Amino acid sequence: MTNAASPPPAQKGGSVQSSYLHHYACFRCRKSFKRASRTEAVLPCPECGGPSIGLTRKFKPPKRxxxxxxxxxxxxxxHGFLFWSLNEPYPETLKEVAAFAQRHAAFIAAERAKNPEAYREIDAALSPSG
Ligand SMILES: [Zn+2]
Incomplete structure (x- = not known):
């Protein structure tokens, strides 16, 4: 039998399946940017230079x-949610957020305790003066 294997599809440099990419969300631009890894809690937004927050792969950016x-x-x-999988879906509307945050307060407190520096950066990035 001849070797019928077709050549693998050309790989673009740095191309990664989008499901493996992390989102960084900029709330000034209402845009998100994909990065191959979430090594930094906060990165400068390529659009406005402001802070963009690293979220998990679960995050689905809304339309701009x-x-x-x-x-x-x-x-x-x-509130500290970076879109991990939780035992319930994320809230659909802004007004559901407060109750949702209350239900998961212990989880968030534990995450903040585990990653104090990351949360310091995130809190600073979201502070009105920053
Ligand atoms: Zn921006």
Whole structure:
């Protein structure tokens, strides 16, 4: 039998399946950027130079025009949620965020205790003066 194997598809430099990419969300631009790894808690947004927050692969960025959804995402991140899988779906609307945060307060406290420096960067990035 001849070797019928077709050549592998050409690989672009640094191309990674999008499901393996992490999102960095910029709340000023209401945009997210993909990076191959989430080694930094906060990176400068390539668009505006402001802070963008590293979120998990679970994060699905809303449309840029969907200001309400972006406000909800920002509220979640301010509470400390970086879009890990939890035992319930993430809230659909901004007004559900407070109760959601309360239900997972212990989890968030543990995450903050584990990653104090990352959360310091995130909190600073989201502070109004910053
Ligand atoms: Zn930006």
């Amino acid at each position: 025009s969907d200001e309400k959804q972006w406000r909800k995402v920002e509220a979640l991140v301010r």
